[in-house]
Amino acid sequence: MKLSPFASSCLLALLIDCCSNIIAQRLKAYKLDVPFVFDRVLFFQFLVMGAIGGPVNFHWQSWLERTFPGWKTVGRKREFTTLDTEEKGVSLAIQYEGSPGPGLHTYKEEVRVRNWWNIFCKWFTDCITMGALLNTTLFLVVMGVLKGKPWPQIGFDLRTEMWPIIWDSYKVWPVANFFSTTYCPVERRIVFLSCCGLLWNIYLSLVAARL
Known part of the structure; x- marks a missing residue:
């Protein structure tokens, strides 16, 4: 049975996200010089995060393409x-x-x-302004809920963790987003971004482990 672009893109992105979490756990054990023990709870939390974030980002990218057509x-x-x-x-x-x-x-x-003006608007909206805020807020809120944190604590994490994460994202995503919004079909965009963001997802896994 052939999967729809939505389903295949979300599943591939989820697979890449799960791989990045396993790599992050191994790197953490290596850095601390301790035996590697697979953290099933953290993996499940990141799995749920990917299952929620994939569809959200697919529809977000579709909205960007409808609002700012690249051609x-x-x-x-x-x-x-x-x-x-x-x-x-x-x-x-x-x-x-x-x-x-x-x-x-x-x-x-x-x-x-x-349409280079629309491409710029799409790039700026996605990785510099609303896209960065959307994904960072979604990550901190979902991980906080999965860890059983009270809402005041989640609000504290948003105030203290959001801007450092967004600032770090500017070191990765502007170039990746330019190529994705310019050359990548919208139905495969989150897969491309997940591949580019393998290292970024490792970073998010390490952030999730300390939250």
Whole structure:
């Protein structure tokens, strides 16, 4: 059975997130010079976080693409002579509703080009402003709930942990987001970002372990 783009993207992103958590646990044991013991609770918490964050980010990326389409259609004029009619006669006849006369002519065609202003808006919204706030808030709230923290403590984590995490994210995501918003199809964007963010998810796993 073929999975939908939504399901396949979320499952692949979840798999990558789980791998990053296991790597983070091994790195932590190596750093502390202690035997590696698999933390099932932390893994389950990160699994739930990925299961929630994947769909949220898929719909977020879809909204960004609808709001700031990366492509636009523009009209472009081209010149041709009657010597070209053997090769272009069919399309030119459609343009002119009949065969063009002799000599130099122009015709208008519609082409798709990148909308660089929308790409910038999409990039800025995703990794510099709302996207960074959305994902960091979601991470801290979900992990806090899974760890059984009271809401005042979750609020304290948001005040103390959010901005350091966002600041660190600026070292990773601006470049990754530029390539994802410019060249990656929207239905595969969270998979691409999860691959780019393998090291970032290791960092988040280490943050989750200390919360």
